[in-house]
Amino acid sequence: MFNPFRFLWRVNHRFKKWDADHIWKYQEKQIERLVKSATKKSKFYSSFYNGYDITNFSKLPFMNKQLFMENFSELNTKGLTKEECIEHCLEKESSRDFSEYYKGYLVGMSTGTSGNRGIEFATKMEALLMQLLVFYRFPFPKVRKIHLAFILRVFSPGFSHNGAKIRISYVNPLDTFEAIVNKLNSLNPNIISGPPSVLHVLTKEKQKGTLKFDPIMLVSYGEILTPNIKEVIESSFKCSVLEVYKSSESFIALPCSQGNLHINEDTTFVEVLNNKGEPVKPGEPGYVVVTDFIKYGTPIIRYRLNDLITISQEACPCGSSFRAIQEIHGRADDVVIGAKKTEEGFQFILPDFIRRSIVSSSDYIEEYNAIQTSPTNLSIKLQLKSELEKSSKKETFVKDIEKSIQENISNIFSKHDSKIPDLEFIYTIIAHDFDAKLRRIRRTFKEDF
Numbered sequence: 001m002f003n004p005f006r007f008l009w010r011v012n013h014r015f016k017k018w019d020a021d022h023i024w025k026y027q028e029k030q031i032e033r034l035v036k037s038a039t040k041k042s043k044f045y046s047s048f049y050n051g052y053d054i055t056n057f058s059k060l061p062f063m064n065k066q067l068f069m070e071n072f073s074e075l076n077t078k079g080l081t082k083e084e085c086i087e088h089c090l091e092k093e094s095s096r097d098f099s100e101y102y103k104g105y106l107v108g109m110s111t112g113t114s115g116n117r118g119i120e121f122a123t124k125m126e127a128l129l130m131q132l133l134v135f136y137r138f139p140f141p142k143v144r145k146i147h148l149a150f151i152l153r154v155f156s157p158g159f160s161h162n163g164a165k166i167r168i169s170y171v172n173p174l175d176t177f178e179a180i181v182n183k184l185n186s187l188n189p190n191i192i193s194g195p196p197s198v199l200h201v202l203t204k205e206k207q208k209g210t211l212k213f214d215p216i217m218l219v220s221y222g223e224i225l226t227p228n229i230k231e232v233i234e235s236s237f238k239c240s241v242l243e244v245y246k247s248s249e250s251f252i253a254l255p256c257s258q259g260n261l262h263i264n265e266d267t268t269f270v271e272v273l274n275n276k277g278e279p280v281k282p283g284e285p286g287y288v289v290v291t292d293f294i295k296y297g298t299p300i301i302r303y304r305l306n307d308l309i310t311i312s313q314e315a316c317p318c319g320s321s322f323r324a325i326q327e328i329h330g331r332a333d334d335v336v337i338g339a340k341k342t343e344e345g346f347q348f349i350l351p352d353f354i355r356r357s358i359v360s361s362s363d364y365i366e367e368y369n370a371i372q373t374s375p376t377n378l379s380i381k382l383q384l385k386s387e388l389e390k391s392s393k394k395e396t397f398v399k400d401i402e403k404s405i406q407e408n409i410s411n412i413f414s415k416h417d418s419k420i421p422d423l424e425f426i427y428t429i430i431a432h433d434f435d436a437k438l439r440r441i442r443r444t445f446k447e448d449f
């Protein structure tokens with residue numbers, strides 16, 4: 001029987017007391033257990049590891065989002081098909097009703113850092129463990145009651161909660177910016193959590209006095225928090241900004257009381273590797289490869305993300321031996337700006353909405369980026385998959401892709417009460433270097449015109 005109090009004790013004890021040796025021994029055991037279970041229960045892993053020595057973990061092949069999505073039906077251990085999960089998500093997304101589970105599981109869709117559609121899946125128990133991990137390990141300020149407002153595109157049941165100590169509210173970023181500010185004012189939370197681009201835009205509302213409360217902490221996630229944006233946000237709100245690092249596949253790191261980001265070594269095994277797949281030293285950037293100890297429903301083993309991180313060489317003053325991340329070199333997109341339809345002024349649109357408008361329109365998109373040159377002009381570069389380039393029906397497909405992107409973008413701008421921009425499509429080879437992956441949505445003009 002799961003005991004949350006025992007879990008609380010463990011979460012704290014491991015973080016504070018375990019040394020590197022203890023951590024590694026624990027991880028070795030968890031890895032062994034997970035790999036064994038996956039090869040037994042997941043059809044995909046059993047054939048993926050065919051011919052490999054499953055006790056030699058560092059020689060097992062890498063997973064990635066494409067393999068995960070292509071093989072989702074055989075990969076998950078709960079007998080769900082990829083088609084039913086996607087259908088469920090699209091239905092939920094269009095009705096924006098995220099309150100229900102699907103067959104008792106949490107199923108969501110993400111664009112992820114690689115930009116392609118991905119399924120995010122967790123059993124109720126897995127979701128509970130992740131939620132408790134955050135509640136127990138996150139250095140919340142010492143106040144009588146925490147009221148956390150999440151500005152979050154995808155709502156999941158874990159993000160609404162009203163307990164004795166913690167209340168969590170959800171704010172929909174699809175609302176107009178005034179509506180977001182009004183909602184925040186009426187909620188009066190003491191902590192706001194959102195992508196740094198949104199927190200940055202909120203600093204202006206704080207300066208204008210339209211945002212009428214003083215949060216005691218801000219939490220940034222989903223995009224890179226650069227040092228200068230962090231400084232602007234902190235000086236404007238006069239409180240600290242902490243960062244969490246999470247992907248659809250794993251809850252990778254949480255901040256400590258000193259504000260440093262520590263890997264959750266007891267729930268995630270993080271390898272930091274160079275292009276040849278060899279480990280890099282602390283202080284050097286490398287690709288993140290995760291193995292998750294919680295998600296047995298969709299085993300995540302040696303899963304390569306598109307983020308690069310640098311592990312800190314210094315020991316953290318908080319005393320924990322869990323490795324601290326010095327820097328995440330991840331996605332840094334710009335917020336898009338819409339010109340208001342009904343009145344003067346502008347509306348901010350999260351880059352994630354634009355990314356989704358593009359990737360969800362076709363499975364034939366290999367790479368893409370978008371550049372906004374004015375509030376009513378958006379230039380979209382597409383690189384299509386090679387199989388489509390060779391197809392005799394290419395022209396029809398291209399027409400369909402453009403139509404679908406046009407519809408999605410129009411929808412997003414309309415929902416934000418903004419004028420629909422003119423789109424320009426450019427077909428080209430998009431560099432596969434890291435920079436191209438990190439910045440997909442750019443804006444060439446300034447926010448305050």
Ligand SMILES: [Zn+2]
Nearest residue numbers: 256260316318
């Ligand atoms: Zn620390």
